[in-house]
Amino acid sequence: MTASAPQPVADNRIWDPIERLSAGERSDLQADRLRRLVERIADRVPFYKSFKLRSDSLRTPDDVRRLPFTTKADLRMQYPLGFLAIPRESVLRYHGSSGTTGKPTFVAYSKRDLEMWADLCARFLVAGGLQPRHTVQIAFGYGLFTGGFGLHYGVERVGAAIIPAASGNTERQILLLQDLQAEVLVSTPSYALHLAEVLEQNGIAPGSLALKFGHFGGEPWTEDMRRRIEASLGILAFNNYGLSEVIGPGVSGECVYRTGMHIQDDHFIVECINPETLEPVPDGTPGELVFTTLTKEAFPLIRYRTRDIAVLDRSPCPCGRTTTRMSRVTGRTDDMLIIRGVNVFPSQIEEALLRVEGTAPHYLIEVDRPGTLDEVTVHVEVRPGDFSDKMREMQLLRERIGHAIHSITGIHMRIDLVAPQTLERFAGKAKRVQDNRRT
Amino acid sequence: MKIQQLSLFLENKPGHLSAICRTLASHQINISTLSLADTQQFGILRMIVREWDKARKVLEEKGFVVNLTEVVATEVEDQPGGMARVLEIIEKSATNIEYMYAFTFRKGNRAILVFRFDNPDAAIKTLTANGINVLDPVELYARETDTRA
Numbered sequence: 001m002t003a004s005a006p007q008p009v010a011d012n013r014i015w016d017p018i019e020r021l022s023a024g025e026r027s028d029l030q031a032d033r034l035r036r037l038v039e040r041i042a043d044r045v046p047f048y049k050s051f052k053l054r055s056d057s058l059r060t061p062d063d064v065r066r067l068p069f070t071t072k073a074d075l076r077m078q079y080p081l082g083f084l085a086i087p088r089e090s091v092l093r094y095h096g097s098s099g100t101t102g103k104p105t106f107v108a109y110s111k112r113d114l115e116m117w118a119d120l121c122a123r124f125l126v127a128g129g130l131q132p133r134h135t136v137q138i139a140f141g142y143g144l145f146t147g148g149f150g151l152h153y154g155v156e157r158v159g160a161a162i163i164p165a166a167s168g169n170t171e172r173q174i175l176l177l178q179d180l181q182a183e184v185l186v187s188t189p190s191y192a193l194h195l196a197e198v199l200e201q202n203g204i205a206p207g208s209l210a211l212k213f214g215h216f217g218g219e220p221w222t223e224d225m226r227r228r229i230e231a232s233l234g235i236l237a238f239n240n241y242g243l244s245e246v247i248g249p250g251v252s253g254e255c256v257y258r259t260g261m262h263i264q265d266d267h268f269i270v271e272c273i274n275p276e277t278l279e280p281v282p283d284g285t286p287g288e289l290v291f292t293t294l295t296k297e298a299f300p301l302i303r304y305r306t307r308d309i310a311v312l313d314r315s316p317c318p319c320g321r322t323t324t325r326m327s328r329v330t331g332r333t334d335d336m337l338i339i340r341g342v343n344v345f346p347s348q349i350e351e352a353l354l355r356v357e358g359t360a361p362h363y364l365i366e367v368d369r370p371g372t373l374d375e376v377t378v379h380v381e382v383r384p385g386d387f388s389d390k391m392r393e394m395q396l397l398r399e400r401i402g403h404a405i406h407s408i409t410g411i412h413m414r415i416d417l418v419a420p421q422t423l424e425r426f427a428g429k430a431k432r433v434q435d436n437r438r439t
Numbered sequence: 440m441k442i443q444q445l446s447l448f449l450e451n452k453p454g455h456l457s458a459i460c461r462t463l464a465s466h467q468i469n470i471s472t473l474s475l476a477d478t479q480q481f482g483i484l485r486m487i488v489r490e491w492d493k494a495r496k497v498l499e500e501k502g503f504v505v506n507l508t509e510v511v512a513t514e515v516e517d518q519p520g521g522m523a524r525v526l527e528i529i530e531k532s533a534t535n536i537e538y539m540y541a542f543t544f545r546k547g548n549r550a551i552l553v554f555r556f557d558n559p560d561a562a563i564k565t566l567t568a569n570g571i572n573v574l575d576p577v578e579l580y581a582r583e584t585d586t587r588a
Contacts, residue, residue, distance in 0.1 A: 201500075382448050387504045389446030389555065390537055391476045391483060398480070417481050419450045421502050 005318065008256040009236050010213070012319050015126040015158075016119070018266050019321045026322065030061040030269055033294035038067070041300055044085050047078055048302065064269050064292050069278070069303045075105045075245065086110055086298050096144035097244050104144065107244050110297040114153070117247055120264050121154020124253025127262065127319070128238035129213050130184060132159035137182035139191060140218065141167040146248025147218050151186045154250065160184070167191070170198045181210035189221035189229060189237070196232035206234040215240055217249055220308075220329040220347070224354045239328060245304055246291045252326055259317050260325030267295050270324055271303070272312045275333045283312045288333050289326065307333040309345070335433060337367060339374045344409050346432040349378055352404035356397070364423050365413075366434045374437070376413040378405065381420045440563050440575050441509040442553070443491045448504040449475075449482035459484065459503060466497045471583055472553070474540035485540070487512075487553065489580045510555050511562055512579050514572045517543055517550040525552060525571055532565040534558070544582050551579070 014020065021029065038055040041048050051068050058066070075083060084091070092111050096104040109117065130136070136155045142148035142164060155162050165176050167187075173195060176182070185192060192214055199206060213236040214229065221239070229237045240253035241261050251268060252261035263270050272287035273280055281287035289306045293299075309331040314324050331345035338344070349365055362381040367374060380401060388394055398415045405413050424431050449455055456475075463470060471487040487510075488494045495505050515521035522541065529536060537555040544551070551574070556562040563573050574582075 382504055384504050384506075387446075387448050387506050389444070389483060389485060389506050389508045391478070392537075394481070394483065395478070415480075417448070419448060419455070419502070420504060422450070 006257040006259050008319070009258065010129040010256045012256050013126050013129075013131075014320060015123040019123065019262070019264075019323060021266065021322055023322065026265065027061055029266055030294065031059060031063070033266075034058050034061060034064060034269065034292065037292070037294055037300055037302070040297075041085050041302075045083055045300075047074060047083060061269050064271070064303060065280070067292075067302050069290065069305055070301050071305050072105065072245075072307070076103065079103065080106050081108065083299055083301065084108055085300050091298055093149075094144075095146045095149070095244050095248065105245065107146075107248075108298040113247075113296050113298050116267065116295060117150060117250055118153035118157040120247065120250030120267065121150055122157040123264060124238075124240050124250060124262070125151075125154050125158055125160075125215060127253055127255040127321075128215055128240070129236065129256060130155070130158050130160055130215075134184050134212075135161040135163065135180065135182040135210075136184040136186060137163040137165050137173070137176060137180070139165050139167055139173055139185065139187035139195075146242070146244045147188075150242070150248040150250060151215070155186075170195060174199065174202070174204065177209045177211065178204075183210050183212040185211055185214040185233075185235070187214070187216060188218040189216040189225050190219065192216055192229045192233065192237070193225065196229065200232070206232065211235050213238065215253070217241060217253075220331070222328070222347075222350055222354065241326065241329065243306055243308070245299075245301060246293060246306070247296065251291065255317065255319040255321060257317055257319050260313050260327055262317070262319075262321050262323045262325055265323050268293055270312065270326070272310070273305075275305075275307075275309075283314055286311050286330060289329075309333060309347075337365070337433065337435065339367065339376055339409075339411050342409065342411055344376075344411065348408045349405060349432075352408050353380065353401065355404045356400045362420075362423055363432070364434060365432060367437055369437045376411065377416050378413050379416045379418050379423060381423055382417050383420060440511070440573050441559055442487060442512045442574070442576055442579060444508045444510040444553070444555070445486045445488055445491055445495055445498075446506040446508055447484040447486070447498065448506075449477070449484045451477070451479065451481050456484065458501070459498065462497055462501050462503075463488070463494055466493065468494050468497070471580070472540070472542040472551075474538075474553075476538070485538075487579075489576075489583070508555065509559050510553050511559050511566070512574045513552045513554070513566060514549050514574055514582075515552060517548045521550060522552060525566070528566060528569045528571065529554075529562070532562075534562050534565060547582070549582070551582075 035055040035058050038053050042053040091108045093109040096106045140147035215238050217240040226237045238254045242249035242251040252263040254261050269292040271290040275288040286309050289308050290303050292302050308329045310329050311327040330347045364379040366377045401415045468490050473486045476483045498505050539554045541552045566573050
C-alpha cells in the first residue's frame with residue numbers, strides 16, 4: 001500500500017460473504033440470474049413481451065446490452081402497475097416515487113423482495129459502522145417514500161434499536177436525540193445540516209448528544225456538505241444510494257474506507273452510459289447509471305435509466321468487497337440545463353461555490369429568456385461568516401463567485417446574494433433550479 | 440475609545456428594512472443613527488445602537504446576518520469647516536477611510552463623525568494627537584441622553 005492509500009474511519013465489517021465474490025463467480029451468478037430474469041418476465045410483463053426477449057443469447061453479464069432500455073416515461077405509460085410481474089395477491093407492499101416531477105410512479109414488493117431489500121440495507125448499514133448495540137433515529141418519511149421503511153427494516157435486520165422519528169418536527173427530533181441518545185442518524189444530508197443549524201441556534205452542543213455517525217441519502221450531496229455535517233454534528237457521515245424503481249435505498253452504500261459506494265451487484269447489473277448516444281462510457285467517465293434488477297420478483301426492470309449521473313470504479317477496495325463502486329451522484333440528466341446551447345449541471349454551480357472560500361451550498365439557479373438570449377441568475381445565501389460591513393468585500397465576493405462559475409461553465413451568470421434561510425426547501429430537499437423559460 | 444457598530448445584510452426587496460426596525464422596536468431598542476450602503480442587488484445597513492449586544496441577539500434570533508465592527512466616533516463643531524479639519528488630519532497621516540457617516544443630536548452645536556478604519560487604534564492616536572475629540576461609548580451615549588432631557 002502507498003502512503004496515500006485510503007484509511008478506514010471505523011471498524012471494517014462485512015454483512016454477507018457474497019459481497020466478496022471473485023470476478024468469475026460474480027460474472028457467472030449475474031449471467032445466470034439475468035437469463036432467469038428474462039425467462040420470468042418475457043411473457044408476463046406486456047412492455048417486455050412486445051420485444052420478444054430470448055434468454056439463450058445471454059451468456060455474460062455484458063449481454064444485457066442486447067436488451068431494451070426502460071425509462072420513467074415507460075413506467076408512466078403503464079401507470080399504475082403495468083410492470084407488475086406477479087399476481088396482485090402475491091404483493092406484500094407498495095411504494096411510490098415522490099412525484100416531484102409529475103404523477104407518482106408505483107412499485108411493488110413480494111415477500112422475498114422485502115426480505116432481500118432488508119438484507120441489502122443491512123449490508124450498507126454494517127459497511128458504514130452499524131452494530132446491533134446501536135440505537136438509530138430514522139428521520140426519513142414513513143410512507144410511500146422508500147427511505148423510511150427501507151432503512152427501518154434494514155436496521156431491524158442488523159438487530160439495532162430504532163427510533164422511528166419520521167421526517168420533520170426538528171424540535172421533537174432534538175428532544176428524542178437528547179433523551180433517547182441515538183448513536184446513529186438516518187436522514188437526508190440537507191436535513192442533517194438543518195438539524196445542525198437548529199442545534200446551534202438553540203445553543204445545544206452536539207457533544208451533549210450521543211450521535212456517532214449518520215447514514216445519509218435520498219438526494220445528491222457533496223464532499224463539502226459531508227465536511228460540514230461531520231464538523232457541525234461531530235459525527236462520521238456515510239453516503240448511500242437507491243431509487244424506488246430499482247428497490248429503494250440499498251442499491252449501494254459506502255464502507256469505512258469511503259472510496260465510493262459499493263453496488264450490490266449480485267442483485268443488480270449496473271451500466272454507465274452516455275445519455276445521448278446510449279453507448280457505454282469507460283470506467284472513470286461520468287455517465288448515466290442504468291440498472292437491471294436481477295432478483296426482484298414483483299417489479300423487475302431491465303436496463304432502467306436512472307437519469308442519475310455518476311462515475312463507476314472497478315478497482316479493488318481495501319475493505320475486501322469485490323463489488324463495483326459508484327461515485328456520488330454529481331447530476332441528473334433531467335437537471336441538465338441548456339443555456340445558450342451549453343450543457344450546465346447544478347453540480348457545476350456547486351463546485352464553483354465550493355471553490356470560493358466560505359460560501360454555503362444553498363443556492364438557486366434561475367433561468368429566464370427576456371428576449372432571445374438566456375439569462376441566468378444564481379441566488380446564493382450569504383452565511384454570517386461571509387458577510388462584511390465593507391461594500392468592497394461584498395462586491396468582491398460576488399465577483400469571485402461569478403468568475404468561478406464562468407471558469408467552470410463558460411457562461412456569465414448574474415450573482416444575487418440573498419439572506420440566509422430565504423431559499424425554498426422542499427421536505428428537506430433543496431430546490432436547485434427554477435427555469436422560467438417554459439412557463 | 441471605539442464604538443461598536445452593527446452591520447446587517449439587507450436584501451434588496453420590499454419589507455426587509457422595516458422588518459429589522461420592527462424587531463428592534465418590539466424590544467424597545469432605539470437606533471442612535473444609521474447609514475445605508477446599497478447596490479442594485481443588496482445593501483448593507485450600519486447602525487449605532489446603545490444596546491448593541493441585545494440588538495444583535497434579537498436580530499440574529501430573527502435570522503438576520505449581523506456583523507459587529509469597531510468604529511471611531513469624533514466630535515466636531517457643527518459649522519462650515521468642522522469636518523474638513525478632521526479629514527485633513529486623516530489625509531496627512533495617510534490613513535485609509537473605509538467609509539464614514541455623520542449625524543447630529545437634537546441639541547447643541549456639535550456633530551458626530553463616525554469612521555470605519557482598517558486600523559482604528561492608529562487612527563485614534565493620530566486624531567487625539569491633533570486635538571480631535573474621540574468619543575468613547577459613555578461620552579457618545581451621554582450626549583444622546585442630554586438631548587432628550
